[in-house]
Amino acid sequence: MRIAAILEYDGSCFSGWQRQDQARSVQAVVEEALSKVADEPVQVTVAGRTDAGVHALAQVIHFDTTAARNAYSWVRGANSNLPDDVAVLWAEEVKNDFHARYSATGRYYHYIILNRPIRPTYLARHVTHEYRPLDVASMQDAARFLTGEHDFSSFRAADCQAKNPVRTLRQLEIYRHSDLVHIHAHANAFLHHMVRNIAGVLMTIGAGERKSSWAEQVLEARDRTVGGITAAPDGLYLVSIGYPETMNIPVVAPAFPQIVD
The missing domain is CATH 3.30.70.660 (Pseudouridine synthase I, catalytic domain, C-terminal subdomain)
Incomplete structure (x- = not known):
């Protein structure tokens, strides 16, 4: 099945989104956390790669997995294995034609x-x-x-x-x-x-x-x-990624709208 998820992260202590051999990346910690929940290797596709020091309020990813987990388990399980500067805000099964990057409008x-x-x-x-x-x-x-x-x-x-x-x-x-x-x-x-x-x-x-x-x-x-x-x-x-309404990707309100309104 294909799962879509929305992430929030503080980019201050990351070398950026993309996995790197000798530096801490958001992708690496997210894939490690999701792999533990799935009990199998997970590779994610991201809507937009962010640079070192850049933050995300609602980054979107998708991944394919054979693991049968409900939405609650993906969110709670991932967050229990993620560092304090990354959190999964939402996760749901989506249609196989959904693509975090190419479906974005x-x-x-x-x-x-x-x-x-x-x-x-x-x-x-x-x-x-x-x-x-x-x-x-x-x-x-x-x-x-x-x-x-x-x-x-x-x-x-x-x-x-x-x-x-x-x-x-x-x-x-x-x-x-x-x-x-x-x-x-x-x-x-x-x-x-x-x-x-x-x-x-x-x-x-x-x-x-x-x-x-x-x-x-x-x-x-x-x-x-x-x-x-x-x-x-x-x-x-x-702040957010836009998708067609038919794909049912929710719009997540910023946790601190007085900063990013």
């Missing part, structure tokens, strides 16, 4: 910037710190150049393996709550480092180093070297 990311002169304490590794005042209005103005279907070559990592750099950025919102500046991005799919590179451009504009129109210039250049910094991973959250 959209991805939602959220980037959080603590914008104050003093560095974070309890929010360290969970927000990006920018000490310079950010002008949210200019960041919002820049966002309009990036929404829609574009070639995002200037916003992807040099080692990005995607064959096609064209993506549809359906929504890019920037707003402030007190000292926190939020960037919310929704697209059909994202390139490697795309959200962090967009955040880097927007922060540069917000800090007054560039005008809003620079975002359009970077986009049209189709050259990563003109795009400035890649923002830190600490403030990046994979």
Whole structure:
């Protein structure tokens, strides 16, 4: 049978999602926990691989197994074998044509910037710190150049393996709550480092180093070297993955909506 599951994890102490020989990965600890529940080796497929330091509020996976377990057993059994920084929020049997990655219709990311002169304490590794005042209005103005279907070559990592750099950025919102500046991005799919590179451009504009129109210039250049910094991973959250309603994958509300709302 095929099982789909939704995961929440703190990426601070992981080298990223993907299994690596000499580093701690989310994939490795999840597969180890599920294998113990199934009493057989389990390999999972993920909706979107996250980088080192990136967090997930509702990452989606699927796996195939011959083990007969109910939903409660998958969730409770996996969580009893997972470290404190990873949890299974939901698990159910799904149709065999469900695919965590290829069935997805959209991805939602959220980037959080603590914008104050003093560095974070309890929010360290969970927000990006920018000490310079950010002008949210200019960041919002820049966002309009990036929404829609574009070639995002200037916003992807040099080692990005995607064959096609064209993506549809359906929504890019920037707003402030007190000292926190939020960037919310929704697209059909994202390139490697795309959200962090967009955040880097927007922060540069917000800090007054560039005008809003620079975002359009970077986009049209189709050259990563003109795009400035890649923002830190600490403030990046994979919020949710969208699927057709017929697949019955639930939308999980964030545990802390006041942080990622």
